[in-house]
Amino acid sequence: MLRLQDIRKYFPVRGGVLMKVIGEIKAVDGVSMDIGKGETFGLVGETGSGKTTLGRVVLKLIEPTSGRIFFDGRDITELRGKELLPLRREMQIVFQDPYKALHPKKKVKDIVGEPLIIHEGLRGKEVEERVSEMLKLVGLNPEHMHRYPHEFSGGQRQRIVIARALILRPKFIVLDEPTSALDVSVQAKILNLLSDLKEKFGLTYLLISHNLAVVRHFSNRVGVMYLGKLVEVAPTEELFENPRHPYTIGLISSIPVPDPKLVKSRRKLLLLGEIPSPMNPPSGCRFHTRCPYAKEVCRTEEPKIEEISEGHYVACHLWRELS
Ligand code: SF4
16 A cells, blocks of 8 residues: 655754754654555654654655655655645545644534545535535534534544545545544544444554554554664564564553563563654664663664564664574
């Protein structure tokens, strides 16, 4: 469904009186990966790892600095402006914050129905019929179409956001922290809804989240990002049961467990310090400033990502020694 080849996204940083370019933020720095049809690919990492930027590049909401994007067999890298319209039908996004994602002065029918007017030229009753059908599918009452966003709870608003994303029957959806702005009590309901809709419509998801429990529950495969790079990719259970990159081990160690005896054998690593600035990423392995196993080679040479077992990829010089 999706193939990324060596994607980079650098943002210029301006400063001084003349606001000249004084550097660049390497938000995404050489990411390659595939997502198969019907798959849910989870992308995890701390704030500043580049996962949200990558999600926006995939959808062409922002242009990559370099690299190529293939969607459903087509190279979409060079598409611009109106050429992107057909793609907007097929690729959608569900943003993190349903409070910001909905126009406060528009009724639900106008919010959810707008893509039908733009892409299918529908009007009046035709739009209302499709909106009504979609609201039912996301667990809302069709009568809700005549109300405004402020009349709904957070969970209901996220259902409206999902209805809008699905109204054109897309194939691929980026879920950008879809539940993190919601109360814990409604998070599971929204995740179950997304899971049901995936089955019903044969969707493919890219799930961006810092919540490892959500990613574990919901994804087929997981990619771990650190400072703009993918450091580990594996099928979900393999990644959580047998993490090989020290950063992944650190992330997984930070998940609270109800009974520590159950995970006695699992290796632990405390992640110290903050993620460094992507403007001046560390040389060699970018994780070396926080890695307790770092050796000289880690400071000077960047580790390549390599397949260590079927479908399990790691970028670490010492993965053999640490196994
Ligand atoms: Fe740690 Fe070195 Fe592996 Fe980087 S390459 S994760 S610094 S051991």
